[in-house]
Amino acid sequence: MTLNVGVIGTGMIGQDHIRRLTHVLSGVRVSAVTDVDAGRAKTVADDLPAAVLQPSGQALIEDPAVDAVVVTSWGPTHEEYVLAAIAAGKQVFCEKPLATTEEACARILDAEVAAGRRMVMVGFMRRFDRQYRAMKEVLTGRSIGAPLLMHAAHRNPSVPPHFTSEMIINDSTVHDIDVARWMFDDEIAAVTVLKPRISSKAAAGFNDPLLVLLEMASGVIVDVEAMVNAGFGYDIRGEVVCEDGTVELSESAGAVVKRAGQYAGRVPANWRERFVSAFDAELQAWVDAVTAGGTTGPSAWDGYAATVACETGLRALHSGRREPIVLRERPDLYKEPTP
Ligand SMILES: NC(=O)c1ccc[n+]([C@@H]2O[C@H](COP(=O)([O-])OP(=O)(O)OC[C@H]3O[C@@H](n4cnc5c(N)ncnc54)[C@H](O)[C@@H]3O)[C@@H](O)[C@H]2O)c1
Structure with missing residues (x-):
């Protein structure tokens, strides 16, 4: 089975994770990308045969061709996307920070607890x-x-x-x-x-x-x-x-x-x-756990x-x-x- 992952934020680490999801890891492919810098996202999407360019993070999360979400946009935008992924019932890997304030992190904890299962992994590689x-x-x-x-x-x-x-x-x-x-x-x-x-x-x-x-x-x-x-x-x-x-x-x-x-x-x-090997191992662990129906690694609490x-x-x-x-x-x- 291949896990279809959508990536929000195609900057430095977004592109690095897309490279490893595409060329290094197994059981996964990038099926959608987006960025507020639409030109940057298009350049990245053009190099990915299986990926569509989505106009927004919300559209990417709602895309039925996206099984799980990777958030690599700027820190202050993480809360919105992590909450949207939880609401859509999709597993999410969020680069650090989970969110930039205690209050924003607490809202994510509340949403995940209400969902009744762990849906968030944070990128402490x-x-x-x-x-x-x-x-x-x-x-x-x-x-x-x-x-x-x-x-x-x-x-x-x-x-x-x-x-x-x-x-x-x-x-x-x-x-x-x-x-x-x-x-x-x-x-x-x-x-x-x-x-x-x-x-x-x-x-x-x-x-x-x-x-x-x-x-x-x-x-x-x-x-x-x-x-x-x-x-x-x-x-x-x-x-x-x-x-x-x-x-x-x-x-x-x-x-x-x-x-x-x-x-x-x-x-x-x-x-x-x-930390190149740590990043590879981190994302492979997430892909394997999501494919098996759960998640792993650093939690929203972390x-x-x-x-x-x-x-x-x-x-x-x-x-x-x-x-x-x-x-x-x-x-x-x-x-x-x-x-
Ligand atoms: N684990 C690590 O060691 C590590 C290393 C580097 C970066 N990071 C984290 O990854 C995140 C991204 O860092 P970066 O260095 O790649 O930054 P970057 O500026 O290179 O890339 C961020 C991208 O997000 C896009 N973006 C901003 N707001 C957006 C929004 N609302 N929706 C969609 N896209 C949006 C920007 O246009 C940009 O392309 C940060 O949270 C950073 O802390 C973690």
Whole structure:
């Protein structure tokens, strides 16, 4: 059976997901695309023999030739499309963020709970990364005892001129926030943001790097160094310190070369290179789960909790204080930890 997927938003990641849905993954094809930039959507549709160009997201969701929906438009538009897909009874994969405000995420939770089944997967692809999964497996096995703290780093080589300190939280650290919740099967209880000395490479008025402290409900503390002008590459780090040992995210999936007193491996150039296999695995898992009649991976609850943590992180960035997180009661639909 082939799953027919409609894609809303044919920008950078939309085109990347269309490429993998068309050329990399199995059991799926792109049957419709749309974008507010109709010219861009037409160029993309012209390259896809099985896809029709739909005039709007709503028309795409209602198209009987669309079994399930991928939302890769700008963040503030996600709520509308996710709600419409739920109302149409169609499974939806939504790139992060699920929605840009706590209230919008809560409306999605309410709609999914009313539907009585999980219909939303959120694109936190790090959960499908082999290195992160290996790390979590060690923690779950408890061979090194109970976790106490985690050090993480999220270093981007550079960012476009419109990037801001707020975007370091919303667009970069959001992934570390989801990793922390997933790694420890726990919620974040409070966020503090420290502002180290500013990099001379940062644009004026822009605090880069940031040190984001996430206090988990269990007491585990996660420190995330978030830096977006690292220059040398896209460098993702992680180490969990436990009572009887530590587990570290392996540095590179590529070859490590040792010669003449040197030790060298590749630093990925960007997030696409670092997480290409994770994106493939993430979307294949979604396709397989939808074909089997359900969904998988990060849920709408995970999307909601991440957005609340980002909003709290922004408060902490501006207040300079420790800001507690208050989540609504977790509905039964989301009681089980998500894969
Ligand atoms: N998981 C990840 O690591 C990751 C990486 C990149 C982007 N993203 C997310 O994917 C989303 C898209 O990011 P991008 O970098 O591809 O942005 P982009 O600007 O390259 O593309 C977004 C596209 O959405 C279209 N669009 C905007 N409003 C629309 C609407 N109402 N209906 C239909 N189309 C609309 C735009 O015209 C544009 O073509 C964002 O939410 C972003 O956070 C996630």
